[in-house]
Amino acid sequence: MTAFDDAIAVSPAGPDTFSARTHPAFGNFVGPFGGITAATIVHAIQADERSIGRPAALTLNFTGPLADGDYEIDVQPARTNNSNQHWTISVDQAGENRMTGTALFVRDRPSWASLEAQMPQVKGPHEYPVVSGHFPLRWIENYEMRFVEGPFVASAEEAGPDSTTTKWFRQLPARGWDYPGLAAAADVFGPRIFQRLGPVPAGTVTLTAYFHADAQALAAQGEFLLGTVRGLQFADGLADQHAQLWGEDGSLVATTTQLCYYKAAPQE
Amino acid sequence: MTAFDDAIAVSPAGPDTFSARTHPAFGNFVGPFGGITAATIVHAIQADERSIGRPAALTLNFTGPLADGDYEIDVQPARTNNSNQHWTISVDQAGENRMTGTALFVRDRPSWASLEAQMPQVKGPHEYPVVSGHFPLRWIENYEMRFVEGPFVASAEEAGPDSTTTKWFRQLPARGWDYPGLAAAADVFGPRIFQRLGPVPAGTVTLTAYFHADAQALAAQGEFLLGTVRGLQFADGLADQHAQLWGEDGSLVATTTQLCYYKAAPQE
Incomplete structure (x- = not known):
């Protein structure tokens, strides 16, 4: 059991409810890393005896900051068809809503297939230094990161005009990739405003992840994923960012998009 | 009043509920065009006296097919902060859930701003023929479309290896762009599998749109929007697609992503 597995542990607390608890190993600026909460929610749905298949899509809205401590995850299957199951998600803490969301679970069925996207042309993970x-x-500290471009920006002086980050990363300590791990990996990029301005107050408001790896493809993954992300527009204190996660075998494992808030005064 | 405005009309039917009705002018393969339902939902939240600001993000899951006729939209503000308001959405018809979703509304506040994305280098809308x-x-028929690349594919013979479509489009009859109009525009691209295989059974399962144009930027838009979309992966009967909507003035109006189901037998 890694800290990750401890952190995503849930226990049934009612017909549609699981209780969970933040883990100090996944602390962020305020409360926990959003990715670990996403992972815990995926884990809760997987643990629900009503769930079928595997996660294909997840949207989470961070409605209010989760504080360190206990919280509740309410998950309900809104509709189950032959191959699709739609869930609604609510996270509450101290009687207040902290997250809303929806998830799509699917039963995999073979079909015509084509990978149209191109994996970024980069060297293998060991060709880049560990941060x-x-x-x-x-x-x-739960990830080993090896940056191809767009490393951490610690000050306004290091900021630049391009918000792109591309990096290899793996889980520390090593654990196989599963859907909770992938849900956390979908949030492994900081807000892109950091690349443009350096550290400013910022955080995820809403996140959508599509899990492209089916159960078989996910089980075949090596330790490293290659992630690449870029912001398209920063305005009115909101910025989008769009990311792809690739496997070492060249498969597209997930795509994710999010909207982050940030605080920075208008240019003169 | 255009057919669009008729189609998005809602009337209060309870504390959190609006009633709506599909419109024959927005018919699709089965039931209505998903974009018009998205527009109607945005309109319902705007019509709710509790709503603040303007839509910034919308996720909708098509849990079951909406049939032609009356349906109900349930919208609830899950949490309202100073500048953000998070909504949960449920669409029901004949006692069954047909859609789930969430929306983020925001009050615009000036901030540091940067448009990092590049608008596709294309000619003006009148340089391309009307379809x-x-x-x-x-x-x-509610849109005038002028294709830059990737036009409608009517048969397998016309299909190709690239799912990209780029097109100028405007509303018919003319109406100014508002957020319901933009929500519909977010779904104005057919499933990308059509570009790859020609007509096969397909449809949107989940859609996320980010509205980048604030109220001022939206009001300044001309009639045409430039949309560009591409699918990244087709597998297990699911395909993602990622789109950008640009204004004639070079502003990024919206980004959208969706996951579509499709039916097509595996390659031999």
């Missing part, structure tokens, strides 16, 4: 040092955020 | 002829789907 080391002291991280101000605990959750980062 | 005309008889359309099998009624909803298409």
Whole structure:
């Protein structure tokens, strides 16, 4: 059992409810890393005896900050068809809503297939140095990161005009990729405003992830995933970012998009 | 009043509920064009006296087919902060859930801003011919479409290896762009599998749209939007597609992503 597996543990607390608890190893600026909460929610649905198949899509809205401590995950199957199951999600803490969301679970069925996207042309993970040092955020220590481009920006002086980050990363300590792991990986990029301005107040408001790897493809993954992300527009204190996660075998494992808030005064 | 405005009309039917009705001018393969339902939902939240600001994000899951006729939209503000309001959405018809979803509404606040994405380098809308002829789907007649690349594919013989479509389009008859109009526009691209295989059974399962144009930017839009979309992976009967909508003035108006189901036998 890794810290990750401890952190995503849930226990039934009612007909549609699981109780969970934040884990200090996944601390962020305020409360936990959003990715670990996403992972815990996926894990809760998987643990629900009504669930079928595997997650294919997940949208989570961070309606209010989750504080360290206990919280409740309410999951309900809104509709189950032959191959699709739609879930609604609500996370509450101290009687207040902290997250809303929806998930799509699917039974895989063989079909015509085509990978149209191109994996970024980069070298293997071991060709890039491991980022080391002291991280101000605990959750980062759960990943080994090797940046291809767009490393952490620690100050406004290091910021630049392009918000792209491309990096290899793997889970620490090693654990196989599963859907909770992939849900967390969908949030493994910081807000893109950091690349443009350096550290400013920022965080995810809404996140959507599509899991392209079916159960068989996911089980075949190596330790490393290649992630690439870019923001398209920053305005009115909101910025989008769009990411792809690739396997070492060249398969597209997930695509994700999110909207982050940020605080930065208008240009003069 | 255009057919669009008729189609998105809602009337209060309870504390969190609006009643709506499908419109024959927006017919699709089965039931209505998903975009018009998205527009009606945005309109319902705007009509709710509790709503603040303007839509910034919308996720809708098509849990079951909406039939022609009356349906109910249930919208609830899950949490309202100073500048953000999170809504949950449920669409029901004949006592069965047909859609789930969430929306983010925001109050615009000036901030540091940057448009990092590049608008596709294309000529103006009038440089491309209007698509005309008889359309099998009624909803298409509500838009004038001028294709830059990736036009409608009517048969397997016309299909190709690239799912990209780029087109200028405007509303018919003319009406200014508003958020319901933009929500519909987010679904104005057919499933990308059509570009790859020609007509096969397919449809949207889940859709996420981010509205980047604030109220001021939206009001400044001309009639035409430029849309560009591409699918990244087709597998297990599911395919993602990712789109950008641009204004004639070069502003990024919206980004959208969706997951479509399709039916097509595996390659030999």
